[in-house]
Amino acid sequence: MNKIHVTTNINGDPVEYLCEPQETLLDVLRNNLQLTGAKEGCGSGDCGACSVTLNGRLVCSCLVLAAEAEGQEVTTVEGMADGDKLHILQKKILEHAALQCGICIPGILVASKALLEKHPDPSEEQARYWLAGNLCRCTGYDKIINAVMDAAAEMRGA
Amino acid sequence: MALDTEKREFKILGTRPLRPDGVDKVTGRALYGADMSAPGMLTGKILRSPHAHARIISIDTSAAEALQGVKAVVTANDFAKASNSFMQDGLDNCMARGKVLYHGHAVAGVAAVSEAIAKQALKLIAVEYEVLPHVTEILDAIKPDAPVLHPDRNFKRLPEGTAANISHTTDFGHGDVEAGFAAADLIVERTFKTEATHQGYIEPHACLASMGPDGKADLWCCTQGHYNVRGMCADYLGMNISQLRVTASEIGGGFGGKTTVFIEPVALALSRKAGKPVKIVMTRDEVFKASGPTLSSLTDVKIGMTKDGKITAGYAMLRYQCGAFPSGTIDLGAMSAFAAYDLDAVHTEGFNVMTNRPREAAYRAPGAPTAVYPVEAVVDELCLELGLDPIDVRLLNAADEGTKASYGPTFEAIGLKATLEAAKAHPHYSAPLGPNQGRGVSAGFWFNFGGNTSVSLSLNDDGTVAVTEGNPDIGGSRASISMMAAEELGIPYENIRTIVADTNSLGFNDVTDGSRVTFAVGLATIEAARAAIKIMCTRVAKIWDIDPEAVTWEDGYAKPAGENAGKYDPMSLAEIAAIANKTGGPIAGHHEVNADGAGVSFGVHLADIEVDPETGFTKVLRYTVFQDAGKAVHPSYVEGQMQGGAVQGIGWALNEEYIYGEDGRLQNAGFLDYRIPVASDLPPIDTVILEIPNPGHPYGVRGVGETPIVPPLAAVSNGVSRAIGKRMSALPMSPPKILKVIKG
Structure with missing residues (x-):
């Protein structure tokens, strides 16, 4: 079995890994690099729990081959906080009690950050459609949407 | 344990502190089931049946075992005989014995050095099947000539000639139902159908x-109850319970679906054989095919009403399809159906029937949503026909303190009337509706459980406190337990850390189910705190050289109980803890209880629905949940339960269903084709918490987690029915089904 050598950047750090041709980026993040923040809820791009960004574009890492990360920039939930300083979105999710079990939250955070980078002043409807690819079974989304809208307002003010 | 007689001003209950596990969960640090690894770990995979019903003639694992990198293969032969038939059903569901009973039923397990090799090994296992006729629908499964799943077992049977697939029957009621119907001005009788749904937790x-090799084992898993996992796995592996330690990971949703075992005994059996750690993670396809689902149902409801809205009699015949093994959810359904009503004459009966589908697992208020939905739909139809307000009619007939429930007991203080009145007074109820819009109302009920609970609470020498409990935290319970400990001890919330212990570190705890944790673990925590306070007061009495009875505990301080006790400066918990080693040793409190007095819970939901008459497409415009929480410990997480339950119910009402082909195979085992609600499907879910104290808890707490999934089925159905002017009687109300009813 020939492994592929990949040189990439994850959360600002240079990373090299060997992967098999069929392995997904999610597999390598979780199994090879111990970045277990991204979750596998479906493996078919339907739940969004594995959301990461690839060169700033929001993707399901279960639908990206690990070999495709060559020369790209990957960011995951582990890259959101700055040292011990939480990102505003992380703080707002906590303050709004917007998580119950929390399994969807890494994906929700990565997707929300991508939303606010592209649309700093989203309407609530825009936020709901942007996050429509991130399934949450616990919250009914209400508090998540409130947290994202609140974070957006604070980030615009900051 | 009764409500405290002395009315107290809560300092911490009712506030909204950050949850203790929050930072871990927003940074990716929290470790869920699949996030743990061990050195030398193997990957386990499970071979599953392609057939809905077949006899296993033979299983040849030799080629798989010979594959390089394969370390163990197991089948049903690798497990012990379970200790009773209920436990045996659990084992046979984890690994088929003799027959496969549904599409996706496990047949063999493999452990290998990589996932690729494990998958290759599965293909090398040769299973010879004799395919048998199958049955997946309720009415087919009770026909006298239906295929029988367990022909060698004796189950209860209905009086008329039905097939031996009925596992449980039920019958409740009181009063003269026939006389009640005779006194009615209007009787509505209708049949309702619901489809099986999955709990849909995002974490497989x-x-x-x-x-x-010494037989000692450790198991890490995502579960709602690791003590239950321990008991079942030990039984299935033929181990002593003391040899197996189970640690519950963070759990990515359960909703009842993680109250039993599926892969855990298989991983243990593989590990035993291979002599190495084995990790098994289900795929989403496996989650749909072989875990979960709830029941499907077919229910007849008949209700009589006078023209001024008084219900004269109620009758329901409930038929619950429970998958491949016996289930008793029919009892819970029959008990819930009319629980919101104070009736002179009521009768519910029904049965669980087995089919070639995955074994029914608990799903949030198991049995109740599918029983309350038909009743609340018929009440709505009666209100419409008689020109009566649906909340007024419910108020007129509402169960109250002292009401003899349809299932026997007499209710203590309950919040149904207050909840109905709050709904009636809310601006939502009087807001105008546009064309093609309808407003649905439904009440809902859940029993709430208490159960076996152990809690330990220890003082640290810096005055902080460690609370050890044994129920996986599924939605913020470590926060609410810490809050109750802080309230009782009179110290800041931040000074307490609550952890969920493994099975060896604390006494037994029942599963996180029945909305029991905040109630029962909270109650045990308060008692453990009181035990520690008693010790602290004794120590202080010794220091002051006065009688222990003369020392009282107030706001985190030991104080002289009165002027006669003498004059002493109060001592704080921190001061007492700091010198504990000089006054008699470590200070701790613990409490073990089989808690009763959980206190039933009622909710009322309002749903505004718009239906596109051209396409049958529905939109939920506005949704409000009213619920009695007894006392909301952390209101944000109470609201979260109300919102999440409502949305699961909305999904059940509008989208979600298990779809079977003629071949008995599940057609939609994935989130693309089994569509749970997404953010853009929904409006904000408004919440109104009512607080009618539960007489069975020192702070008045009631469980809140399950009740909110009960009303949405009827609230949404009644909203759709009012919007289109015709009565819907089947779920899910997908656009084609609604169009069919519109076009009549």
Whole structure:
């Protein structure tokens, strides 16, 4: 079995890994690099729990081959906080009690950050459609949407 | 344990502190089932049946075992005989014995050095099947000539000639139902159908098992109850309970679906055989095919009403399809159906029937939503026909303190009337509706459980406190337990850390189910705190050289109980803890209880629905949940339960269903084709918490987690029915089904 050598950047750090041709980026993040923040809820791009960004574009890492990360920039939930300083979105999710079990939250955070980078002043409807690819079974989304809208307002003010 | 007689001003209950596990969960640090690894770990995979019903003639694992990198293969032969028939059903569901009973039923397990090799090995296992006729629908399964799943077992049977697939029957009621119907001005009788749904937790089942040659084992898994996992796995592996330690990971949703075992005994058996740790993670396809689902149902409801809205009699015949093994959810359904009503004459009966589908697992208020939906739909139809307000009619007939419930007991203080009145007074109820819009109302009920609970609470020498409990935290319970400990001890919330212990570190705890944790673990925590306070007061009495009875505890301080006790400066918990080693040793409190007095819970939901008459497409415009929480410990997480339950119910009402082909195979085992609600489907879910104290808890707490999934089925159905001017009587109300009713 020939492994592929990949040189990439994850959360600002240079990373090299060997992967098999069929392995997904999610597999390598979780199994090879111990970045277990991204979750596998479906493996078919339907739940969004594995959301990461690839060169700033929001993707399901279960639908990206690990070999495709060559020369790209990957960011995951582990890259959101700055040292011990939480990102505003992380703080707002906590303050709004917007998580119950929390399994969807890494994906929700990565997707929300991508939303606010592209649309700093989203309407609530825009936020709901942007996050429509991130399934949450616990919250009914209400508090998540409130947290994202609140974070957006604070980030615009900051 | 009764409500405290002395009315207290809560300092911490009712506030909204950050949850203790929050930072871990927003940074990716929290470890869920699939996030744990062990050195030398193998990957486990499970071979599953392609058939809905077949006899296993033979299983040849030799080619798989010979494959390089394969370390163990197990089948049903690798497990012990379970201790009773209920436990045996659980084992046979984890690994088919003799017959496969549904599409996706496990047949064999493999452990290998990589996932690729494990998958290759599955293909090398040769299973010879004799395919048998199958049955997946309720009415087919009770026909006298239906295929029988367990022909060698004796189950209860209905009086008329039905097939031996009925596992449980039920019959409740009181009063003269026929006389009640005779006194009615209007009787509505209708049949309702619901489809099986899945709990839909986003985290697939996952575990990591490690057993040494000495027979000692450790198991890490996502579960709602690791003590239950321990008991079942020990039974299935033929182990002593003391040899197996189970640690519950963070859990990515359960909703009842993680109250039993699926892959855990298989991982242990593989680890035992291979002598190495084995990790198994289900795929989403496996989660749909072989875990979960709830029941499907077919229910007849008949209700009589006078023209001024008084219900004269109620009758329901409930038929619950429970998958491949016996289930008693029909009892819970029959008990819930009319629980919101104070009736002179009521009768519910029904049965669970087995089919070639995955074994029914508990799903949030198991049995109740599908029983309350038909009743609340018929009440709505009566209100419409008689020109009566649906909340007024419910108020007129509402169960109250002292009401003899349809299932026997007499209710203590309950919040149904207050909840109905709050709904009636809310601006939502009087807001105008546009064309093609309808407003649905439904009440809902859940029993709430208490159960076996152990809590330990220890003072640290810096005055902080460690609370050890044994129920996986599924939605913020470590926060609410810490809050109750802080309230009782009179110290800041931040000074307490609550952890969920493994099975060896604390006494037994029942599963996180029945909305029991905040109630029962909270109650045990308060008692453990009181035990520690008693010790602290004794120590202080010794220091002051006065009688222990003369020392009282107030706001975190030991104080002289009165002027006669003498004059002493109060001592804080921190001061007492700091010198504990000089006054008699470590200070701790613990409490073990089989808690009763959980206190039933009622909710009322309002749903505004718009239906596109051209396409049958529905939109939920506005949704409000009213619920009695007894006392909301952390209101944000109470609201979260109300919102999440409502949305699961909305999904059940509008989208979600298990779809079977003629071949008995599940057609939609994935989130693309089994569509749970997404953010853009929904409006904000408004919440109104009512607080009618539960007489069975020192702070008045009631469980809140399950009740909110009960009303949405009827609230949405009644909203759709009012919007289109015709009565819907089947779920899910997908656009084609609604169009069919519109076009009549």
